[in-house]
Amino acid sequence: MxxxxxxxxxxxxxxxxxxxxxxxxxxxxxxxxxxxxxxxxxxxxxxxxxxxxxxxxxxxxxxxxxNEFSQSWKPPAWPFYKVNFDVAFDQASGRMGIGVVIGDSEGELMECLIAPKKHVPSVFQAESYALHRVMELCIELGLSQVCFEGDAKVVIDAVNSKEEDSSWYGQKIEDLQQIMAGYPEWKIVFVHRTANVSAHTATKLAIRVSSENVWLEDDPVEVRRSIMDDLVCNVLNQS
Structure with missing residues (x-):
């Protein structure tokens, strides 16, 4: 049959x-x-x-x-920091890049990170690894009041979910949930690409480098331009 x-x-x-x-x-x-x-x-x-x-x-x-209104980046309420992250993934080569932009309540840049990684088998693993690295970065910086934003919807929804998942993927999510549990004033939110432009710009740079790069209170010109565009857009939306 x-x-x-x-x-x-x-x-x-x-x-x-x-x-x-x-x-x-x-x-x-x-x-x-x-x-x-x-x-x-x-x-x-x-x-x-x-x-x-x-x-x-x-x-x-x-x-x-x-011509609907597009979601845009907004600075966090004081004393929180906003951590935007994004991932670029090349399935054929198994290579990924991470872009991270950390800003304060005034919209000022605190840190920018770009990092490549090889031998990544799937989009899910790329996005879960990126979120794990972002959390590690915030721990290294001693940030206890953080709003994470990204457009990795599957991973973000899974971390925010209370449902148990015994699969291998579920174990990766549980690791992220355990880190979040240790920081009660951390939260993670899904946003559309239009509210994550700076991190997306950083990610384009990450896929081209060979090692992790970090900028403190400074950033690549391309990322700075995106940040300024976000700030201008935020002011116009408020007026």
Whole structure:
């Protein structure tokens, strides 16, 4: 008997096949073994994120067509710091870049970080690693009152969720939740790309460098320009 798959099932199957091929290459060339359950979970997560990207693209197109108000960056209330982060991920090479911009209640830059990383197998792992590095950075700086913002919706929603997940991905999320639990005045919020432009700009630089770079109370020209645009936009929105 021949069973015809529905369109969504066919899309998921294609993602599973891709991960099976990646699993085979990882075992042959890197001596890394992934269990069938891990492959299935990774495929399901990537499929969900793929649909999310398509939805975001449709939403962005609709907003442009209807001239709806776009979400913009706003400085945090004193004495909080706002930490915007973003991730660039190249599936073919397994390479990612992290962009982080930390600002105070006046909109002034406190720190900017860009960092590359190799051998990353999926978008989910790239985004969860980025959030983990961002949290580490805030701990290093001694920041106890922080609002994290990013457009990694799947990871952010998972960290904010109270549901238990016993999968490998669930363990990564639990690690992030445990760090958050130690800082009761930390919060993490999903924002659209329009409210995360500075971090996105930093990420474009991160994917091109070979090691982590940090700027204290200073930043690359491209990031500074984005920050100034955010501040101007915020003033115009308030007027």
């Amino acid at each position: 021949v069973v015809k798959l529905k369109l969504e099932e066919l899309k998921l199957a294609s993602v599973v096949f891709h991960h099976l091929w990646t699993r085979r290459n990882g075992l042959i060339f890197q001596d890394v073994f992934q269990s069938p359950s891990t492959v299935t979970t990774m495929a399901q997560v990537d499929h969900v994120m793929y649909k999310e990207v398509l939805t975001k693209d449709s939403e962005r197109t609709a907003r442009r067509q209807t």
